[in-house]
Each structure stands twice: as C-alpha cells, then as structure tokens.
Amino acid sequence: METRELRYFVAVAEELHFGRAAQRLGIAQPPLSRAIQQLERRLGAALLDRTSRTVTLTEAGSVLLTEGRAALDAVDAAERRTRRAALSPTGRPGLVLATKASASRELLAKLLDAYAAEPGAVPVDVILCGPAEQERLLHEGRADVALLHRPFDSTAGFDTEELSTEGQVVVLPAGHPLAVRAHVHMADITGLPGLPLPRWPSPDGTYPPGPGPQVRDHAQLLQLVALGRACAVSPESCRAQLHSDLAAVPVLDAPKVTTVIAWPSHSRSRAVADLVRTAIRLQ
Amino acid sequence: METRELRYFVAVAEELHFGRAAQRLGIAQPPLSRAIQQLERRLGAALLDRTSRTVTLTEAGSVLLTEGRAALDAVDAAERRTRRAALSPTGRPGLVLATKASASRELLAKLLDAYAAEPGAVPVDVILCGPAEQERLLHEGRADVALLHRPFDSTAGFDTEELSTEGQVVVLPAGHPLAVRAHVHMADITGLPGLPLPRWPSPDGTYPPGPGPQVRDHAQLLQLVALGRACAVSPESCRAQLHSDLAAVPVLDAPKVTTVIAWPSHSRSRAVADLVRTAIRLQ
DNA sequence: GGCAACGATACCTTCCAGGTATCGTTGCGG
DNA sequence: CCGCAACGATACCTGGAAGGTATCGTTGCC
Structure with a gap:
C-alpha cells in the first residue's frame, strides 16, 4: 500500500464525498474514484458503500481509517525526525522536549541542568504546550520526549518512566x-x-x-x-x-498526580536514553 | 514520502550495498540509486555516505532507518487488519488473541468464556506463540490483542491492563x-x-x-x-x-510475574474494548 | 417529469519508475 | 605501478500508471 493511496482514502473517508475529497487533495474527482477502486481491488475489500447520493464506510473501511491514520502519522513522524536530524549542524541532533506550561519548573530545571552536565549531552529544545498537546507532538515526530501528567494525559503508545507523584x-x-x-x-x-x-x-x-x-x-x-x-x-x-x-x-482526597517522562517506544536515540536515565536518577 | 521509497531506503540501509539491496527488492541497481538520491533531495538530507567501495549511514540515515521501519510496520499492519476485517463473513471481524503457549490456561479459558457470553461478542482466534513473539504479532497487525507477561515481555507501545500477579x-x-x-x-x-x-x-x-x-x-x-x-x-x-x-x-525471592492484556494503543475496535473490559472485570 | 448532484467511465496526455548499457572511481593483487 | 574487478552514478529508452477533460448513468427532489 502506498502512502498516496492511504492519503486519498483517508480524505474520502473523512469527507464521505468524492468531490470534496478530491478538492482537498488538489486533484480531479475521476482519478480519485479510480485510486479508491484500485485500492479496494488490491485489498480484496470493499471500503466504501456508495450510491449516487451517499457514501458510507464499510466495516473494513472504518478499520482502514483508524489504522491508516496511525500509519500516515508514523510516516510523517519518520520524515520530520529525519529532517531534524539532518538540520542539526553538529550531526548530533538536538532533542525536543514537550511539556505543559503549567508543569513543575523545578523538576524541569533540575532535569535540564543534570542532563546538560552529562558527557555527550546534546542541546535540548523545550516546547511548552497546552493540556494534552504533548501526545500529539510526540506522535507527529515534532518532539522526541515529553513530560506527561497522569491521570490527565494518556500515555498510550509510549514508553514511560514515573518521575514523581504529588497531591x-x-x-x-x-x-x-x-x-x-x-x-x-x-x-x-x-x-x-x-x-x-x-x-x-x-x-x-x-x-x-x-x-x-x-x-x-x-x-x-x-x-x-x-x-x-x-x-x-x-x-x-x-x-x-x-x-x-x-x-x-x-x-486531601483529590487524585494523586504522577509526572512521567515519555518517549516513542521504538526510539533508539542515544540522547533520549541518556535524558531518561538522568531523569530516573534524579528521583 | 511514499512507502516504496521507504522500503527501498530500508533495504539499502540494511544491506549497506546497492547491488544486494536491488536484488533483494527485485529491481535493477540504477533505479534504486536514483530513488535514494531523489529521497535525499526531497528530505534535504544526506542519508548515506557512499564511496565506490563502502556505504555507511549518516546520522539522519540511521534515524530514518528506525523511524522508517516503524512506519512501514504501521502501514503493513493497517493493510493486514483491513484485509482481516473484510474477510470475516459476518461483517463483524473476529478477534485474534496472541498468547504464550505456556500461559495460564485457566485464565485464558475463563476470559474466552466470559467474553463469549457478552452481548455482541465476536469469534476469537487464539494464536499460541513462542516467548516474546506476541509483541511482533501485535505490531504487525496479525493479532488484535495479546496476553503478555511482565517483566519478560516488553509492553512498549501498547496500552495494557494488569490482570493478575503471581509468584x-x-x-x-x-x-x-x-x-x-x-x-x-x-x-x-x-x-x-x-x-x-x-x-x-x-x-x-x-x-x-x-x-x-x-x-x-x-x-x-x-x-x-x-x-x-x-x-x-x-x-x-x-x-x-x-x-x-x-x-x-x-x-520465594523470584520476581513476581504480572499477566497483562495488551492492545495497540490506537485501536478503536469495539471488540477489543469489550474483551479488555471483560478481562478487567474477571479480576 | 425535469433537474441537479454525484460517482463511474471513456479517452487522452504526461511523467516517472524501471530496464540496459556504460562510465568514473577506487582498492587490490601482481 | 598497472591492470582488473567491484561498485555506485549517469545516459538514454520504454511502458505503464497517474492525472486531466468530457460525458454517462443513477437517484433523490421540487
């Protein structure tokens, strides 16, 4: 399956309208119809039920919509991280850490200081983002590592280590x-x-x-x-x-909040591993 | 980035040899060279250092190798899950559960029985696999849900719920x-x-x-x-x-083993959610 | 029943993926 | 030091697929 086909399908599945989807994709409607037909033929699966009035997702189609979005996210993340790795002038790509603006400044400062003192440390960019935005940044490859707060943020799909718990x-x-x-x-x-x-x-x-x-x-x-x-x-x-x-x-009876450090589970980055190890040792 | 380009790059990055990579991909060497050049141009990043004798990965190249593998896995998983969803005759795709052959038969049997009694339950196929194989099956989209055993199996990248702990x-x-x-x-x-x-x-x-x-x-x-x-x-x-x-x-002093039920964190499958809920309620 | 909206089809054009032949560089054995 | 072999890059050609335009067939609606 090519990402082009996947992007086309996701567009149609979201719009449920070939014309609008084609417009969004910047192509004409007929090639889009053909591309979806070809995708269905190759998968051996009907993805959309279409009449001349309405388009609806089949069971297989809605599976491909969620799975396909995840796959496209992964491809985009790969592209972004590669670009970032290349841009860094040293050849040693810097890290991007995402955290809530409201997070503990003390913890963050201690972590950044301790990491910077490590041998082999690389520059760390900090993105301060709104609530629950860190997950998206990590998934999209715009950040390498994040500080999340359970139970508010979902740690789904990441590796995590607990750093601290507070009332x-x-x-x-x-x-x-x-x-x-x-x-x-x-x-x-x-x-x-x-x-x-x-x-x-x-x-x-x-x-x-x-x-x-x-x-x-x-x-x-x-x-x-x-x-x-x-x-x-x-x-x-x-x-x-x-x-x-x-x-x-x-x-007294509010739920405890746990700060965790999270990173994409397939990350093999030396810098991420060092930062995480530093964070754990601080506790 | 197209998956074709990504597959080509991964092949070269693994072989570190254009000729062998081309052979593995079933194409000639010149188109492969061109495809990699084009990918590098589009990313604005050198991925490989090549002399006429050796090929080595640049920093950006090794980032793209790990990230690209993950992305290709996600695409393949999307394809397989879609095919499976379409194959199921009911239109209600069955579930595939991966578990170690050595796992507790009692827990598994109780879980399958309890889930089958749920309203809206779908057929569950069980794959018995060797140690640490479940993670691969889940990532590749060959299974929808798995029983893992911490600390032996890695739960990286999945959502999990603890089911039981034993000595x-x-x-x-x-x-x-x-x-x-x-x-x-x-x-x-x-x-x-x-x-x-x-x-x-x-x-x-x-x-x-x-x-x-x-x-x-x-x-x-x-x-x-x-x-x-x-x-x-x-x-x-x-x-x-x-x-x-x-x-x-x-x-007495061996580490405790925790059985967890795990599923891909982006799963939106009603059936997976039902099975997990059933599993939690059993405990 | 006419009409408008929409997806499918027919047909053409362009472009690019892939093939073959060959070149330029480089390390190595004699 | 030279010839050779290995290897990636380049040149050039071809077929197929992606994309565009025009149009058709179906369907809900006034």
Missing part, C-alpha cells in the same frame, strides 16, 4: 473564606457559589457543556481565579508559580 | 532432592550441579552464550526438565500443566 491543591482568590483552611476535601469545593471549576477543551477542540468558564491554558486559568470567576484544582508544584493574590489549599 | 516456582524432576522442600530461594537453584537454567533466544533469534540447553518453547523446556537436563523458573500457574514426573517448588 493536588485548590487554587483560590487570596481573600476567599476557604483560603485560610489547612486543608479541604473535594466536597468542600465542588459547587462553591460563584467559583465553578473551569472546563478544558476535549481532544477535538470543543468544550463539554456545563457551567464554568472555558480555559485553554494554565495562565488563563490563574487569571480567572484571580478575578474571582473560578477555582482550580492543580498539582501542588504549581504553588511555586502562584502570585500573592492567589492562595492554595491542599485537597 | 514463580522452580520446576524440577520429581525425584530431585529439592523437590520435597516447601520453598526455596534463588540462591538454592543457581548452579545446581547438572541442572542449569536454560537459554532462551534473543529477539534476533540467536542464543546468548553460556551453559544450559537452548530452548525455543515451554514444551521443550519441560521435556528437558523431565529428562533431568535442566531446571526452570516459571510462573506458578504452570503447575496445572505439569505431569506427575515433574515437581514445582515456590521460589
């Missing part, structure tokens, strides 16, 4: 009545009048329905808390980043 | 002096005169050097133990499969 705190406006408490429970903070928990976007970019403001990153979130429009439950380590107009109170 | 026993000929003990320690059984631990093949098919017979599967192993040529450390559950001429004694 969570609720972040409140400094003057809030609960801010003086030594600790609280989840029940104390769900449904606080005027301070709803915010809504994070789903992987598809849409927001779940419900009360609470929509946020895209941690800075927005803290801004909203400072404005008295929301409260937030975050890992303890965020305390180091809080301004004095915010207060943090431990939430 | 290990040493399997001995029935008449052996240690066979009457209630339990032993690892120190008791390393270097037993005449009963060495066997050697398993590495992933590349070769055997590590050392004493002890070479074995390929569990049946061979038990045969050798019965013949008094080896002893073996195995998960407890293998006791159910032991003939009376063999004895099993718990090894």
Whole structure:
C-alpha cells in the first residue's frame, strides 16, 4: 500500500464525498474514484458503500481509517525526525522536549541542568504546550520526549518512566473564606457559589457543556481565579508559580498526580536514553 | 514520502550495498540509486555516505532507518487488519488473541468464556506463540490483542491492563532432592550441579552464550526438565500443566510475574474494548 | 417529469519508475 | 605501478500508471 493511496482514502473517508475529497487533495474527482477502486481491488475489500447520493464506510473501511491514520502519522513522524536530524549542524541532533506550561519548573530545571552536565549531552529544545498537546507532538515526530501528567494525559503508545507523584491543591482568590483552611476535601469545593471549576477543551477542540468558564491554558486559568470567576484544582508544584493574590489549599482526597517522562517506544536515540536515565536518577 | 521509497531506503540501509539491496527488492541497481538520491533531495538530507567501495549511514540515515521501519510496520499492519476485517463473513471481524503457549490456561479459558457470553461478542482466534513473539504479532497487525507477561515481555507501545500477579516456582524432576522442600530461594537453584537454567533466544533469534540447553518453547523446556537436563523458573500457574514426573517448588525471592492484556494503543475496535473490559472485570 | 448532484467511465496526455548499457572511481593483487 | 574487478552514478529508452477533460448513468427532489 502506498502512502498516496492511504492519503486519498483517508480524505474520502473523512469527507464521505468524492468531490470534496478530491478538492482537498488538489486533484480531479475521476482519478480519485479510480485510486479508491484500485485500492479496494488490491485489498480484496470493499471500503466504501456508495450510491449516487451517499457514501458510507464499510466495516473494513472504518478499520482502514483508524489504522491508516496511525500509519500516515508514523510516516510523517519518520520524515520530520529525519529532517531534524539532518538540520542539526553538529550531526548530533538536538532533542525536543514537550511539556505543559503549567508543569513543575523545578523538576524541569533540575532535569535540564543534570542532563546538560552529562558527557555527550546534546542541546535540548523545550516546547511548552497546552493540556494534552504533548501526545500529539510526540506522535507527529515534532518532539522526541515529553513530560506527561497522569491521570490527565494518556500515555498510550509510549514508553514511560514515573518521575514523581504529588497531591493536588485548590487554587483560590487570596481573600476567599476557604483560603485560610489547612486543608479541604473535594466536597468542600465542588459547587462553591460563584467559583465553578473551569472546563478544558476535549481532544477535538470543543468544550463539554456545563457551567464554568472555558480555559485553554494554565495562565488563563490563574487569571480567572484571580478575578474571582473560578477555582482550580492543580498539582501542588504549581504553588511555586502562584502570585500573592492567589492562595492554595491542599485537597486531601483529590487524585494523586504522577509526572512521567515519555518517549516513542521504538526510539533508539542515544540522547533520549541518556535524558531518561538522568531523569530516573534524579528521583 | 511514499512507502516504496521507504522500503527501498530500508533495504539499502540494511544491506549497506546497492547491488544486494536491488536484488533483494527485485529491481535493477540504477533505479534504486536514483530513488535514494531523489529521497535525499526531497528530505534535504544526506542519508548515506557512499564511496565506490563502502556505504555507511549518516546520522539522519540511521534515524530514518528506525523511524522508517516503524512506519512501514504501521502501514503493513493497517493493510493486514483491513484485509482481516473484510474477510470475516459476518461483517463483524473476529478477534485474534496472541498468547504464550505456556500461559495460564485457566485464565485464558475463563476470559474466552466470559467474553463469549457478552452481548455482541465476536469469534476469537487464539494464536499460541513462542516467548516474546506476541509483541511482533501485535505490531504487525496479525493479532488484535495479546496476553503478555511482565517483566519478560516488553509492553512498549501498547496500552495494557494488569490482570493478575503471581509468584514463580522452580520446576524440577520429581525425584530431585529439592523437590520435597516447601520453598526455596534463588540462591538454592543457581548452579545446581547438572541442572542449569536454560537459554532462551534473543529477539534476533540467536542464543546468548553460556551453559544450559537452548530452548525455543515451554514444551521443550519441560521435556528437558523431565529428562533431568535442566531446571526452570516459571510462573506458578504452570503447575496445572505439569505431569506427575515433574515437581514445582515456590521460589520465594523470584520476581513476581504480572499477566497483562495488551492492545495497540490506537485501536478503536469495539471488540477489543469489550474483551479488555471483560478481562478487567474477571479480576 | 425535469433537474441537479454525484460517482463511474471513456479517452487522452504526461511523467516517472524501471530496464540496459556504460562510465568514473577506487582498492587490490601482481 | 598497472591492470582488473567491484561498485555506485549517469545516459538514454520504454511502458505503464497517474492525472486531466468530457460525458454517462443513477437517484433523490421540487
């Protein structure tokens, strides 16, 4: 199977319309029809049920859609990583590490310092990204290694090592009545009048329905808390980043958050292995 | 990047010889040279250093070799799973489950029975394979789900759920002096005169050097133990499969073995999800 | 029943993958 | 030091496949 055929099929399967898919691909509709027919012939499988009015996926077609997307991602990742390896002037490609902007700066700084001191260390670029974006970057080959936070981020398809586990705190406006408490429970903070928990976007970019403001990153979130429009439950380590107009109170029964370092499981990069070993030794 | 180019590159990178690679690919050498040049031009990266006597990989080339292999595996897996989905007569593709021949029959039987009783269950084919073969089958799309045994098998790149944890026993000929003990320690059984631990093949098919017979599967192993040529450390559950001429004694300080159910992390198959849910509920 | 939307088909053109022949370089044995 | 053999690169040709345009057949809809 050629990637061209796969890209054509994915386009049609997503649009469920040959004309629009052809337009998206920048080719005419007839060659697209033929390419899909040929793919079906070679696979010995009907991928699409088509009438002159509608196109629908067969069972085999929907399998090929998910599997094909994964395969195309892998091909694109291969291409990107190769390009990056070639671009690096030293011949020793640098590493790209993806992490949430809200992650522990202390852990990250310690890790980068310790790794830089290793013999054979290469330059590390850090990408600060929004929630759950690291997985995509790793899959797409835009990053070599990432810091993820379970249970929020999915570690599906990666190798991981646990680095640290911490409890969570609720972040409140400094003057809030609960801010003086030594600790609280989840029940104390769900449904606080005027301070709803915010809504994070789903992987598809849409927001779940419900009360609470929509946020895209941690800075927005803290801004909203400072404005008295929301409260937030975050890992303890965020305390180091809080301004004095915010207060943090431990939430005893919130789920523990584990920071893990993750990398594509087929990675054979010496640099990734060194960085991971350094990270483990720090703990 | 087309898969054809990728296959060509992988062939050359593995052979480090254009002539042999062309032969392996079933094409002539000049088109192969041209294809690689074109790939290098498009990537903007030198992949191979060539003199008229030797071919070596550049840094970028070795990145593309590992990443490209992974990508080709993904493409092949997509093709195979699609074919399988189409072949199944019901339109509801059956599942293929890969497990070691030596795995617990009890767990497997319970799982298959419980899943078959689920509404919407599909037929499950079971592949019994040798040690560490399940990972390959899953990656190649020949299996949809597998039972793996940590720490022996690598779960890299898969989603997993733990099913059970058990201790290990040493399997001995029935008449052996240690066979009457209630339990032993690892120190008791390393270097037993005449009963060495066997050697398993590495992933590349070769055997590590050392004493002890070479074995390929569990049946061979038990045969050798019965013949008094080896002893073996195995998960407890293998006791159910032991003939009376063999004895099993718990090894107190052997590492615990965890059976996990594993599936490709991008799997969106309803059947896989059902089977996994059933497996978790059994525990 | 006419029409419009849509995928399939027919047919042509262009381009590129692949083949054969040959060249230029290089290491090696005499 | 020279001839030779091995090897990748180049030159040139050919067939097939990818892509384009025009058009057909079917189908739902007003």
